[in-house]
Amino acid sequence: MTIPPDPPETSPAVGAGREAAAAAVTAWLSDPSRPRLCLVTGAPATGKSSLVARVALTSLRAGRAHAIFSARGMTLHAATWAVAEQLALPGGGPDSLVERVAADTRPITLIVGELDECGVRMDGADAGEIIGRLLSPLLELPHVRVLVEGRPQAVAPLRRHPAETFDLDEPSLTDRQGFTAWLRRVAARQGVHDPAVVEAAATLYPNAGLAELALRASPGEDVPLRWLRSVPQQAWPALEALAGAYAPISPQVWWAWTAALAGDAARGQEALSLARPLVARVGDRYTLDCRILRERIRGMRDAATAAQVAVLLGHALFTTLPAAGGAVDWANADPYAAAQILRHAVATGVAERLLEDLGCVVHADPVAVTATLEELGDRAPAELVRAWEFAGPALLETREPAERAAMLHLAARCTGGTGTAGRLAGHAAAAPWTTRWADARPGDSGAGRWAGPVEALAFAPAGDGGRLLAAGAGTLRLLSPVDGRPVGRSPQRIPDARAVLAFTDGSVLCLDGGGGLVNVRGVREPSGAEPLAERVRATVAGHRTAPLSALAADESGRGHIMAGDRSGAVHLWRPGDDDPGPVSWPLHVGPVTAVTCLRTRSGGHLAVSGGADGAVRLWSPGEEGVDGDALLQRDCPVTAVAGASRADGALIAAGWADGFLWLWHSSADRELVVRLGFPVNALVLTGDGVLFVGGPHGVCALDARLDRASRPAA
Structure with a gap:
């Protein structure tokens, strides 16, 4: 995630003479040695949001920013989840997010726009809480840099941190000639050809929003009020309606609101006719795009009138x-x-x-x-x-x-x-998917039993009664795959399980967090002289390189055995080979985190591996080598893979640490993407599309409806 600085000349053209401001912000983004907080602020209508949005888009493409979101309409939890999603981290509250960011010391640059429009009413009311519980704690981490845009009062609590501040009220950040040239072009598009009007508007430099509004208002002070006074009184209900909207609205909603505020349909229709030329149109929707006009209209109401208008708009919206x-x-x-x-x-x-x-x-x-x-x-x-x-x-x-x-x-x-x-x-x-059952921590501690968090899963062979083996919190539990009901447990303690393998003779093998292999007792007494789990353990243990980090084997214990290690290598043992040693490939950067190998209906095999590098790789063990791109690559560690054979091709599933779950049908080239919101620690997949998912929450069984899955994007 370390990004080399880019020269400031890569800054985007933002118009209104703001190129100097864009270059300054881009220079901050490009230079990690500068203060870790950047504030972009200024008076209303100075173009803060537009500037940061353009710079942010360019910075994201150049790799200078790692998480970008608008806080408009957000409260603390939504802002926290927006950051988590973009950093490919699990959900949770702000404290847990900060802990996860602290644990990963790779450099992070976060851009937060429109902080002054956060909150349920989009009035900036939640800015203090978002700063106090999310942004300030993140700024305490030395590898985190944050750029925040908003009005001075919204960003004020951040000023206790060392910051580089760009105030767009400062003339030095706006080229006057560029500003005037831009304003003339705007005037021409609006049909304003009087040089005196343009010259008067240009005196509002460097406030682009007020200058543009002044082109449509009479000369004098208080541009928003002058503009509103220039509007025919009959159009006022339509403007009041748009001032109450949180986003562009359809003609249907605008009509319903305007009629409610006007008092009857005829006056409402007249108001709409007069207001349409004065407002902005976005596709088939309408908006009063100047925020200071919306605020001025709302600010002209006393408390009683404001409450009455809110009731009228809410009721009229419901009637639509x-x-x-x-x-x-x-x-x-x-x-x-x-x-x-x-x-x-x-x-x-x-x-x-x-x-x-x-x-x-x-x-x-x-x-x-x-x-x-x-x-x-x-x-x-x-x-x-x-x-x-x-x-x-x-x-x-x-x-x-x-x-x-x-x-x-x-x-x-x-x-x-x-x-x-x-x-x-x-x-x-x-x-395209639904929940069959979930065994998770009850919301009420007395509401029912919970098998506990899960680190590894395995499906016992059919001859063993079809039980689901779930390892976690030091215990191996047996669950019913039908409803998740606990049906038994092993008395043996298994710390930090990474993989569990169940074999047809009843034996069970566990790979622990240190790379050790443990035969698990108490699940079922193995049949035969030599337990299959012991055979697999001896085969793998005799060929150690780096410590093992992932393991899979055929349930018969006599088929393919596959392992991954912390160096990123994947090892494959094939039955019947004269040389008992494995075939190895360096497939991942960093530890291999999950492997599986399945036999296809045609008699071949498919091997799947996932790594801490976020890559999922698929190949046939019959190949001499493994080449090509990853089947799927994400900027987040893979935590689990699973596979199943069907008459119409193979199903491959993979999960990542941030709760991203992916199911792919090979022959139909269909995929299903599910964002679970919690880490995926383990997966088991059946041929009919039932996916068992283990994680900190416990275990759940999901039914994938592959006929509703989509084709992968090109």
């Missing part, structure tokens, strides 16, 4: 929702209404009631749901809160409502929310 079978048809609702209605419900006091409708929850913007739950605190549904916090960044990154419902359904099962899980099942029916 279609109904089906006596309930809201969220799937066919206006996208803005579905995504943002919870923010309006917070303002009107009905958010608690709306959260009872899980259709609303899975169709809403996940950032809005997170903000709503945090805003409500103890008044939010407890089961939903536990499930939502468990799923974490997985929910923020899941785009389709059905998949979000599937993720939330799993989270509810894992946190003891049986009622919530039951109500989510229907919403998850269309997802």
Whole structure:
């Protein structure tokens, strides 16, 4: 993650004469020796967000930044999960994220935009908490650098840290000639040809937003107020409607809001007709794109009027929702209404009631749901809160409502929310995967048994009753694969398991964290004179190089044996070879973390390995060597791989430390991606697409619906 500095001349052209500011910010990003905090600030409408967005995009492509997100609408947990997702770390709270970042000392540069628009109302109200519990603790780590953009009052708590500050009110950061030339081009596009108007607007240098607004306002002080006074009074309801929006809105929502504020349909229609030429259009949606205008309109209301307007907008938005079978048809609702209605419900006091409708929850913007739950605190549904916090960044990154419902359904099962899980099942029916069962820590300590965290999994051969072996917390437990119910355990303590192998004769072999191989007693008395586990142990132990870090073997104990070690090498023993030594390949940079080998229906074999380098590699053991690119490469350690043979090809599954789960059907070239939100420590896969996942949460069984899987992106 160490990135060499790039010259400042790679800075993007940002317009409005801001090239000097862009070059200055880019120079900070390129020079790790400068203060580890950079603040981009300035008065409203100075172009802070636009500048940082352009620089951030260029920096991400150049590798100068590792995590970039806008804090707009976010609360503490959403901001934490956004950072975790981009750094390929598991979810959790801010404290656990800081601990994980502290444990990995690779350099990190984080860019946070629009901090002054965080919070459920997008008013910057949560900036202090995000700074105090997330950004400041990260800045205490010597390998972390942070760039934050926002108004002075939003970033003020960060000034206790040494910082390089770029204040866009400073004329030195804006070229006056470039600013004037840009303003003339804007005026021409807007049809403003009076040189006196352009010259008057240019006196607002270096504030680009106010200068552009001044082109449409009469001369004088207080540009926003002058602009508003130039608007026909009849258009005011339409502008008030747009001022209450959290994102661009459709004509349908704009009409409903305007009519509600105007008092009748005729006045609403007149207001819309007069306002359309004055506002911005984004595709088929409308917005009052100047934030200072939105704030000025809202600021002209007293508290009673503001509350009344909020109620009118919230009620009118709800009336746009279609109904089906006596309930809201969220799937066919206006996208803005579905995504943002919870923010309006917070303002009107009905958010608690709306959260009872899980259709609303899975169709809403996940950032809005997170903000709503945090805003409500103890008044939010407890089961939903536990499930939502468990799923974490997985929910923020899941785009389709059905998949979000599937993720939330799993989270509810894992946190003891049986009622919530039951109500989510229907919403998850269309997802490409679903939860069969989950054995996890109950939300209520007295709600049921829990087998504990899992470090390694194995599926005992069918002759052994089809039990699932789960190793974790020093114990090997036996679970029913049908429902996860505990059915036994080994009395032998197994510290820090890395792999568990179960053989047809009942013997079990465990690879521990130190690379040692242990025959596990008490699972079932092995049949035969020499346990198969002992045969495999002797074969592997006799050919040590670097300490072993991964192990797999045919359940018969007489087939292929595969191991990975801490040097990145993969070793393969083939039955029947005259030379008992393994064939070895250096496949990974850093330790091999997971291996598996499966026999195909045609009689061949496929070998799969994963490493701390984030790569998953697939090859046939019959090849002389292993070449080519990784099957999948991510910037996060692989923690588990699994495979299964089918009549129509092989299934390959892989999991990563951040909870990213990938299932690939080789012959159909179909893939399924699931973001679990918790680390994947172990995987077992069956030919019919049942995937058993072990991790700190316990074990869950997922049904993959391969007919709904997508083709990999080119």
